[in-house]
Amino acid sequence: MKGLFKSKPKTPAEVVRQTRELLVYVDISSKSREPKREEKMAELCKNIRELKYILYGSGESEPVSETCTQLTQEFFRENTLRLLIICLPKLNLETRKDATQVVANLQRQFVQSRLIASDYLEANKDLLDILVSGYENMDIALHYGAMLRECIRHQSIARYILESEHMKKFFVFIQLPNFDIASDAFATFKELLTRHKSTVTEFLSKNYDWFFAEFNLKLLSSDNYITRRQAIKLLGDMLLDRSNSAVMVRYVSLKDNLMILMNLLRESSKNIQVDAFHVFKLFAANQNKPPEIVSILLTNKSKLLRFLTGFQIDKEDEQFEADKIQVVKEISAL
Known part of the structure; x- marks a missing residue:
């Protein structure tokens, strides 16, 4: 029954x-503890x-x-x-x-x-403001962060975040003392800057000056090893993407950027050195190097050639070896 x-x-x-x-x-x-609640x-x-x-x-x-x-x-x-x-x-x-x-x-x-x-x-964009601000609350940061990354699968939503003041906040979130939250914020930051190619190119072109000033100062020059390592890898991903070729040419034409990359090549971490090399090779390969770039490379020519001659990675990588030979050739010819 x-x-x-x-x-x-x-x-x-x-x-x-x-x-x-x-x-x-x-x-x-x-918030009372009544049975019904x-x-x-x-x-x-x-x-x-x-x-x-x-x-x-x-x-x-x-x-x-x-x-x-x-x-x-x-x-x-x-x-x-x-x-x-x-x-x-x-x-x-x-x-x-x-x-x-x-x-x-x-x-x-x-x-x-x-x-x-x-x-x-699209009709409720204020919800994205709530999700981004979740990084300020330790209890919900990882949940809101995961939701946010799923929402920016939609190109129009990623564009909204990129064009908002929220992008500047990520430079703070990435450096939060809580490792898990800082890593989650970086994962969202990376997703915003790599997923939707045309939107990213438009954002980087419009916001080049402030964005790379912040990126260089707060991420590539950070005291935190993890932050530097994640940042140099992301920089390579952005600049080596064909859709960002105009941004790349602009980046490798500035001496301050070259100085930062050369400092990263001197890091004790092999991982950072390798990722820095992949960006450094763009400076060396640029056929229209500005005089100040040529001057810095010439001043450091013997040191760079000595470094590159002994620069090896743990596993065999034909592309890496070919790139290294090309960089040595470019610098030797200066």
């Missing part, structure tokens, strides 16, 4: 609606986990495309995403993780060939 009175399973849309109602309750209710919080946690299972599947079943579509449509029909982001600090750690995974998955869900998450974020 028991089976006859089993409650009917909720549809994905019903789970989302109930989650939204519970989030509204959590957002406006007091505890009960509602437990129900909310259960619902968010259910949303995760619908989107990702469970051990026994794969996610169903149609079910995911229904969930996504209902999720973005009203302000469920806004409520979830605002209420995240009030959730327990496990539920925050579940919520982060739900938000991440929804950024990739197509509904009638459209990423409706992108449309929603």
